[in-house]
Amino acid sequence: MRALWTGGQIQGAREYQEDFFGIAEGEQVLYLDKEVPIAAGLLPEHQSLLVVVDGMGGMGHGDLAASMIVEAFIESFLANYRCNNNIKQRFTVAISQANKAIAEHISQFPEREGMGATIVAVLWDSIESKIYWLSMGDSLLMRLSQSGQIEALNEKHTWLEQADALREKGYVITEEDLENHGSALCSAVDGSVIDLIDINADGLILSENDIVVLGSDGLETLVKAELTQLLNKARWGFSMENTLESKGDALADCVQQFFNDIDQKENPHQDNTTALVMGICK
Numbered sequence: 186m187r188a189l190w191t192g193g194q195i196q197g198a199r200e201y202q203e204d205f206f207g208i209a210e211g212e213q214v215l216y217l218d219k220e221v222p223i224a225a226g227l228l229p230e231h232q233s234l235l236v237v238v239d240g241m242g243g244m245g246h247g248d249l250a251a252s253m254i255v256e257a258f259i260e261s262f263l264a265n266y267r268c269n270n271n272i273k274q275r276f277t278v279a280i281s282q283a284n285k286a287i288a289e290h291i292s293q294f295p296e297r298e299g300m301g302a303t304i305v306a307v308l309w310d311s312i313e314s315k316i317y318w319l320s321m322g323d324s325l326l327m328r329l330s331q332s333g334q335i336e337a338l339n340e341k342h343t344w345l346e347q348a349d350a351l352r353e354k355g356y357v358i359t360e361e362d363l364e365n366h367g368s369a370l371c372s373a374v375d376g377s378v379i380d381l382i383d384i385n386a387d388g389l390i391l392s393e394n395d396i397v398v399l400g401s402d403g404l405e406t407l408v409k410a411e412l413t414q415l416l417n418k419a420r421w422g423f424s425m426e427n428t429l430e431s432k433g434d435a436l437a438d439c440v441q442q443f444f445n446d447i448d449q450k451e452n453p454h455q456d457n458t459t460a461l462v463m464g465i466c467k
Contacts, residue, residue: 197455203240288376301375315388403458
């Protein structure tokens with residue numbers, strides 16, 4: 186199997202863009218519309234690494250945090266391949282290095298405390314036809330199953346979603362807390378101690394015409410039914426096309442339709458939105 190991907194982002198109603206994404210495959214990293222060469226052998230030809238980071242901390246802080254995290258995460262992940270092929274350890278080291286970069290920056294600029302980002306990263310292996318992933322925060326990782334339904338793959342790190350797990354760790358969380366702050370993040374890459382992290386190192390096998398989406402939470406302006414309809418349409422187009430180029434066009438049309446439908450909602454508080462869509466074919 187092989188994976189084709191496409192991606193894009195919109196600024197929404199924000200005055201600045203705090204979302205960043207990067208893709209490492211072959212001998213290059215695609216980042217900020219630039220192709221950065223990497224040394225041969227840092228990433229096997231049968232693997233691709235896709236990363237979406239959603240910055241927080243306001244203008245001048247969130248975008249800086251996101252860019253630092255993308256770069257540090259990818260750089261560390263690639264650097265550790267030659268000396269460590271254990272996927273869980275590679276993910277763990279990479280996120281630790283990204284978190285360390287933020288911590289060191291805040292120690293140098295204390296007024297920037299609070300900067301950080303959510304992250305979702307996917308490693309695709311074409312030999313195994315599997316994806317592996319890491320996530321922190323509330324960014325999205327979804328698969329359109331063969332039944333035509335959307336399946337959320339990663340954990341959502343909000344106080345409401347993780348209340349039971351956090352109580353087991355000793356946190357005192359009341360129902361009033363959840364009512365008032367349930368949607369707030371309880372885990373992010375912000376330089377503090379990492380308490381919650383979602384890593385799948387066993388892998389999930391993907392089948393032909395499966396569609397996988399990585400996105401920042403701005404994509405949640407579209408409800409599940411809307412996303413399901415768009416992704417089923419994309420999969421139909423993807424499966425019917427005969428060339429890799431036309432299959433890629435079907436994925437690109439899906440991403441653009443995401444953004445068109447979000448714009449039509451005219452949400453005055455629309456967040457930055459990033460979407461990477463990956464399709465599996467032979």
